[in-house]
Amino acid sequence: MTEFINRVPKQLMKLVTGYEVRENSIGHSTCSVFHLRHPSKQGLYLKIQPISNGDLRPEKERLEWLQGKLPVPELLYFDSGDENQYMLASEIQGVPSFDLSFRGDLSNLANQLAMGLRTIHSLDTTCPFSSSLNDKITLVQERISNGSIDVEYLSQHYPNPNLRELFDEMMSLFPDSEDLVVCYGDYSMPNVLLVDGRISGFIDLGQLAVADRYVDIVTVRDTLSYNKLPDECFYLFLKEYGLQELDESKLRFYDLVNRFLG
Incomplete structure (x- = not known):
């Protein structure tokens, strides 16, 4: 958890405080994917993408366009720093x-x-x-x-x-x-x-x-x-x-x- 805290911006950390964090190993993504669970709040997913080998902006833009058109995650936070991009979205049950x-x-x-x-x-x-x-x-x-x-x-x-x-x-x-x-x-x-x-x-x-x-x-x-x-x-x-x-x-x-x- 300490390593996770050190990796994310302070503004993002405020949004995920109180959540249990578990890295998701399913899939073949170039980014790190974390499943965040809370006893009384909706689950979340966080993607951390090193800028050197990928870009989360295409997915961010598509999630924004698809809201209200398809049952897709809601984009809650996006930031692009010097080394990493961060994208936080709601969990789709299923x-x-x-x-x-x-x-x-x-x-x-x-x-x-x-x-x-x-x-x-x-x-x-x-x-x-x-x-x-x-x-x-x-x-x-x-x-x-x-x-x-x-x-x-x-x-x-x-x-x-x-x-x-x-x-x-x-x-x-x-x-x-x-x-x-x-x-x-x-x-x-x-x-x-x-x-x-x-x-x-x-x-x-x-x-x-x-x-x-x-x-x-x-x-x-x-x-x-x-x-x-x-x-x-x-x-x-x-x-x-x-x-x-x-x-x-x-x-x-x-x-x-x-x-x-x-």
């Missing part, structure tokens, strides 16, 4: 959708994931955040050129990868058009919370932006697979989501984009 307690009813799980994504994709595309596909392709090219592609991660999905051949395949699948919606950007099972089998909220929204809906569709497929759910669950999801015909070329294209940038 259990991550990967929890084993939901495995007994795959139909309901698929339905909830589909309903949640339909709700997000129905937001007004005048959303101020966008994710340019051309910018992503440029970034992939830069990473191939400077050798910063995570080949170990890529090889988990494409054994013995030849980067140039995979890039050429990806570009051969470049979509003729984009079906633009407000995309979550990381619609994975840890970020979708449920209470009594129903969606209660969404967390970690720093990548939300206008993009092709397949950005999220491919993430759903991957998160279901990663959590060892049967293929049936993905097809149930697609049916409930309302996607009549799966575009396999788009799915492969966005999968390659994600793997290159993962």
